[in-house]
Amino acid sequence: MIESLQGIHPVGLAFLATLYTWGMTALGAGGVFLSRSVNKRTLDLMLGFAAGVMIAASFWSLLAPAIEMAEANGVPAWLPAVIGFLGGGGFLWVIDRILPHLHLGLPVSKAEGIKTSWQRSVLLVLAITLHNIPEGLAVGVAFGAAAAGLPAATLAGALALAIGIGIQNFPEGLAVAMPLRGEGMSRGRSFFYGQLSATVEPVAAVIGAAAVLLMQPILPYALSFAAGAMIYVVVEELIPESQQGEHSNIATFGAMTGFAVMMMLDVALG
Numbered sequence: 001m002i003e004s005l006q007g008i009h010p011v012g013l014a015f016l017a018t019l020y021t022w023g024m025t026a027l028g029a030g031g032v033f034l035s036r037s038v039n040k041r042t043l044d045l046m047l048g049f050a051a052g053v054m055i056a057a058s059f060w061s062l063l064a065p066a067i068e069m070a071e072a073n074g075v076p077a078w079l080p081a082v083i084g085f086l087g088g089g090g091f092l093w094v095i096d097r098i099l100p101h102l103h104l105g106l107p108v109s110k111a112e113g114i115k116t117s118w119q120r121s122v123l124l125v126l127a128i129t130l131h132n133i134p135e136g137l138a139v140g141v142a143f144g145a146a147a148a149g150l151p152a153a154t155l156a157g158a159l160a161l162a163i164g165i166g167i168q169n170f171p172e173g174l175a176v177a178m179p180l181r182g183e184g185m186s187r188g189r190s191f192f193y194g195q196l197s198a199t200v201e202p203v204a205a206v207i208g209a210a211a212v213l214l215m216q217p218i219l220p221y222a223l224s225f226a227a228g229a230m231i232y233v234v235v236e237e238l239i240p241e242s243q244q245g246e247h248s249n250i251a252t253f254g255a256m257t258g259f260a261v262m263m264m265l266d267v268a269l270g
Helices: 010-033 040-072 078-098 120-147 155-182 187-196 200-214 216-242 248-269
Strands: none
Touching (some): 010 155, 010 187, 040 078, 040 248, 120 155
16 A cells, blocks of 8 residues: 555645545534434543544654654754744644634633634634644645655654544544534534534645655654644643543543554554
């Protein structure tokens, strides 16, 4: 399988990979055609799982290769990782303050970002879209890094990252669509908004892959940037949301399971 993909341009691979992650989001959102709601326990488990996958991916698929690349280039191993990591978190912090969005389970009055009169459904979708920007960027940067031919970044590792992000996108799609359905929105509209949150991933992936191909010296910084952005989302949103109810232990178990799954994928395939 890996050999059959090597003839495809890395930007095209990144685009195809994020079409898969988008499709997994749509598959999760499709749950609205089977049920009207999902219980809080299941939702917390799914959010915890997504957090675990993103934490593992940030280290195994992004930070570790960035550190290896820096060492190979004669740069202090920690420098690109620290600069890129904090830069990615800072970037998401700025977007978080600007982009109007609403976290699950909160009233519209608790919406963050610039104040608007947008509908609750739009604000919920934008919150998950915020999650998907770093995910798409991470996949794009990983495929771009693999194309550079460096030992620390492989095509198999980039595929493992895409598979892991796709797996955790399934509950994200469900987490958007189900609350909308529970509030009385039609199945079709709930599904549409649920999958819409992932449309940003192919765009971010293409930008990330193209950037590192054009400017290969930024590779360690770009990988670390994507990792920092993902960790920001986990700490700022996924973990607090999953720990709000009485099923915090279930969410924690989900996070550990997600971490283990992503670690297994990266080590086995990468």
